[in-house]
Structures are given as structure tokens and as C-alpha cells.
Amino acid sequence: GAVVSQHPSRVICKSGTSVKIECRSLDFQATTMFWYRQFPKQSLMLMATSNEGSKATYEQGVEKDKFLINHASLTLSTLTVTSAHPEDSSFYICSATLSGSYEQYFGPGTRLTVT
Amino acid sequence: KQEVTQIPAALSVPEGENLVLNCSFTDSAIYNLQWFRQDPGKGLTSLLLIQSSQREQTSGRLNASLDKSSGRSTLYIAASQPGDSATYLCAVPQGSTLGRLYFGRGTQLTVWP
Numbered sequence: 001g002a003v004v005s006q007h008p009s010r011v012i013c014k015s016g017t018s019v020k021i022e023c024r025s026l027d028f029q030a031t032t033m034f035w036y037r038q039f040p041k042q043s044l045m046l047m048a049t050s051n052e053g054s055k056a057t058y059e060q061g062v063e064k065d066k067f068l069i070n071h072a073s074l075t076l077s078t079l080t081v082t083s084a085h086p087e088d089s090s091f092y093i094c095s096a097t098l099s100g101s102y103e104q105y106f107g108p109g110t111r112l113t114v115t
Numbered sequence: 116k117q118e119v120t121q122i123p124a125a126l127s128v129p130e131g132e133n134l135v136l137n138c139s140f141t142d143s144a145i146y147n148l149q150w151f152r153q154d155p156g157k158g159l160t161s162l163l164l165i166q167s168s169q170r171e172q173t174s175g176r177l178n179a180s181l182d183k184s185s186g187r188s189t190l191y192i193a194a195s196q197p198g199d200s201a202t203y204l205c206a207v208p209q210g211s212t213l214g215r216l217y218f219g220r221g222t223q224l225t226v227w228p
Contacts, residue, residue, distance in 0.1 A: 034214055043220040044159075044216075046215055046217075049214070103149075104214055105161070106151075106158040106160070108158040109157060
């Protein structure tokens with residue numbers, strides 16, 4: 001089956017620093033990747049849609065200058081949380097789709113803690 | 116805006132019971148509905164995907180049904196096992212764009228031996 005990895009799995013950073021999270025499709029080419037955020041006891045909320053070679057599409061209320069997304073290849077998308085604050089502490093999950101498929105394959109998630 | 120609701124929020128049952136998890140959505144114009152499993156601190160595993168033209172899908176002890184007109188889906192788990200303990204999420208697409216999903220908050224299932 002299709003496998004999506006994320007790195008790092010956990011990260012702790014100080015307030016004001018930037019953190020980069022990688023999402024990779026290991027055995028397939030993903031033209032589109034998605035970034036979600038999940039707060040404790042809450043549902044996953046879509047942050048942005050990332051298409052290879054083009055600018056990401058952000059959901060309403062998500063600051064594009066704070067959450068920088070780059071999808072430079074068909075197997076890698078990165079999310080950079082810039083100038084992180086404690087309220088950005090959350091579980092970030094990426095997913096990827098095969099071209100033309102409805103099915104999504106999710107990464108294992110990255111736990112970000114901002115102190 | 117589509118809203119997805121899951122009931123109950125939590126469920127605790129003894130091993131061996133058959134159980135039903137419920138999902139409802141406000142906009143019935145969906146292309147499909149997916150059920151996922153999430154273990155604590157982990158990503159999501161896709162369990163079942165039901166296309167809008169289908170009424171149900173089965174995989175092993177899992178059976179998911181879809182009633183678009185009433186905006187409801189159920190996930191039936193037969194002969195539950197402790198290994199089934201997890202949070203179960205349902206999700207529907209946002210409009211016609213592949214992959215953009217609205218998720219419910221999930222049902223946290225605990226199956227005790």
C-alpha cells in the first residue's frame with residue numbers, strides 16, 4: 001500500500017523560532033498533498049492544499065505567511081511554521097493522494113510543542 | 116459549510132460486542148464518505164470508502180453504510196476486540212475537490228477484555 005512519512009515525529013522549539021516539517025510519499029508520486037492540524041480532543045482541520053510546482057491553497061483563517069508550504073517535488077512537501085508561538089502547539093498531519101484517486105494516505109503526524 | 120457530527124463521542128464496551136458508530140453530515144451533496152481509524156498520537160488509517168452511488172462497503176468485521184438523502188453513515192463493528200480500541204473518524208469531501216476533507220470529531224472506542 002501507499003506509504004506517507006513525516007519528519008520529525010516530535011519537535012519542541014522555543015517561541016519565536018521556525019520549525020520545518022517534512023511530508024514524503026515513499027512509494028508513489030503525489031501530485032497533491034494536504035496539511036491538517038489537530039488540537040487535543042478536536043477533529044482534523046484542513047490547513048492547505050499543496051500542489052507540486054505551484055503555490056499552496058490555504059483554507060480560510062490560515063495565515064499563509066506563518067505556515068509556509070513548499071511542494072518542490074512529487075514526493076515531498078514541507079510545512080514551515082514561522083515565528084512559532086505556544087498557540088501553534090498542535091499535531092500536524094499530512095496526507096497525499098494518487099493522481100485521480102479519492103483515497104488519501106496519511107502520514108503518522110508531527111507533534112509540535114512551542115515553549 | 117458542511118458540518119460533520121459523530122455520535123457517541125466515546126464508547127466503552129466489553130470484548131465480543133457488536134457496535135455501531137454514527138456519523139451525520141449537513142450537506143448531502145457528497146461524492147463519497149470515508150471512515151478512518153486513529154490510534155493515540157498517530158496518523159490515520161483508512162478503513163472504508165463509500166462512493167455516493169453505493170449503499171455500503173464491507174471489510175472483514177467492518178461494515179459501513181451510507182444514506183445520502185438523510186445525511187447519515189454508520190460504521191458497524193462485529194465481534195469487537197481490544198485491538199479495535201482507537202478513535203474512529205468519518206470524513207466527507209469539501210465540494211468536488213479531491214482530497215479536501217471535512218472531519219467529524221470522532222468516536223473514541225475502548226474495548227475491554
